[in-house]
Amino acid sequence: YYQPDGGQLAIDGHDVRFHSPSDAREHGIGMVFQNFTLIPALSVVENIALVQGGSGIRLNRRALARQIVTLSERYGLEVRPDALVRDLSVGERQRAEILKVLASEARILILDEPTSVLAPHEVDSLLAILRHLRDDGFAILLITHKLREVFACADRVTVLRRGRVVGGGTIGEFTNESLLRMMLGERSGQTAVVEAAPAVAQGPGIALENVTAAGADGRSALREVSIEVPAGQIVGIAAVAGNGQSGLADVVIGIGKLKGGRVRLGGVDVTHASPSARLEGGLCVVSEDPVTQSAVGPMNVGENFMLTRAKVDGKGALLNPRRLIATANALVARSPFPMPALRRTLETLSGGNVQRVVLVRELQAHCRFLLVYYPSRGLDVASSRAVQQMIVDLRDQGAAVLLISEDLDELTALSDEVVVLHQGHVAGRFPRGSVDPMRVGHLMTGGAET
Incomplete structure (x- = not known):
């Protein structure tokens, strides 16, 4: 989507330069955006077919559905291939987004604030899925500001502040407090969670x-x-x-x-x-x-x-x-x-x-x-x-x-x-x-x- 003004991007030790999102996909990069990109009027299998190249002018629904079921069962990404996206819950849509990048044979997964619309138990399920993918050899870049998620599944941490890398390391090098200080810099004194005291009703609102x-x-x-x-x-x-x-x-x-x-x-x-x-x-x-x-x-x-x-x-x-x-x-x-x-x-x-x-x-x-x-x-x-x-x-x-x-x-x-x-x-x-x-x-x- 954007071209770098400087620096290098390397995959498997080789410098690469992408001119379009399709270039990135050809190099095995898949992105799960914060705002879902599925088309509500289409089924899960039809949405996934849109990102798969080389399938010709006809869609082999049965073969693609089998692939989706296999991936679903392997990684706990339960979702029906024939279900219309508009009928899915938010958690199911999130799983369909992940299946979409896995079916495109991506090996590098980028997830942008993936838990922002999930209920608490759905968050725990997603983090377990990410750990399973990691153990299967996927490289996962998780973009989040929620420290619980970082400590639940990350191996390494890189901290960005105002567009610059300000530090990082293995997860074992950090505590919750030290990571917050690195994230916030000179504003680290503002990190206390605001706990509102109980209030008394003052009339109709x-x-x-x-x-x-x-x-x-x-x-x-x-x-x-x-x-x-x-x-x-x-x-x-x-x-x-x-x-x-x-x-x-x-x-x-x-x-x-x-x-x-x-x-x-x-x-x-x-x-x-x-x-x-x-x-x-x-x-x-x-x-x-x-x-x-x-x-x-x-x-x-x-x-x-x-x-x-x-x-x-x-x-x-x-x-x-x-x-x-x-x-x-x-x-x-x-x-x-x-x-x-x-x-x-x-x-x-x-x-x-x-x-x-x-x-x-x-x-x-x-x-x-x-x-x-x-x-x-x-x-x-x-x-x-x-x-x-x-x-x-x-x-x-x-x-x-x-x-x-x-x-x-x-x-x-x-x-x-x-x-x-x-x-x-x-x-x-x-x-x-x-x-x-x-x-x-x-x-x-x-x-x-x-």
Whole structure:
């Protein structure tokens, strides 16, 4: 996808240079991306056939299906070859992605944050699969910021910070603390996990009452969901991707296809209120995909800071550029983590930097109701902790916070209550102090409450 500006790349001791992804595949490199690349309308066997060359104009489904079954049984990657991808769970899609690269005869596997959408027990299963692949002679490059995963399956560690290699070695040379210090450098003092103290409800906040809503495909996204987020508290939503959290957020914002139930903000019925009216009333949103939903790519960082309903010095009937720049500089100065230059357009930034811009813009004092998706996604450990502290500070100022996260540790540490969603309905509720990760993961993937 990109060409190096310098340096060398060697495979089996020989220098190589790739001009396209297909060149890399021909050299035995397979990539499992953080965002799945399977085509939902096709079956598993059809998706895998797309990356296999030399099969002619006709697909031998039976032979390829046998190959998939053999690989599945060998490595514990259970998935039906004839299943449509859209009908698979997230864990099954992850296994299909790995099967896809194995069927292409890759021997070097690159996995980018492969556990980000998996439930806890699915993470353990994936790590066991990676260890099995390693023992069979595969070279595995695991990109992750989760130290538990590193110590569970890595033999060697290389640490990148701001695009540079800052150290590395065999896993036995590191402790959890020493690896964190190397990752964070001068910010290592910010590594303590934010443990939010219990909070007392301060009045009505975000309330969903028996909400039923349709998804973009017309299917039911939420089924009679009731969730109460009092002012001054954080309620966390635990769910595997595609189980109703997107529909939940759409209903809160006012863009969901509501079929029944009521939505209230601060005790006021906003069921039929526009998104604009809700934002004017103090709703702030860090969306599921900030790059496309919360930011304008061609605009620069400073201009994106102004896309807020908060009162901004220099923004009125006429814009005062000098005062707007001063306001943007003040936001950057208050940011607890490094920010990109104000003149950079957002379309030139990484996903993590776009996330920083949106977080700094939205997590301000005017926020009464905060809907925040995956606040730590794309951020390093220190920035993640800083964002968590910002969320807790807003809660302590009286905001009602609805937190949707893939990180169960984050949900447990911050939330006054954790609500589990599965297939659009509430599968379980856990008050602060009662969260059992394995039990939550069991409910996230369809297990019954015991």
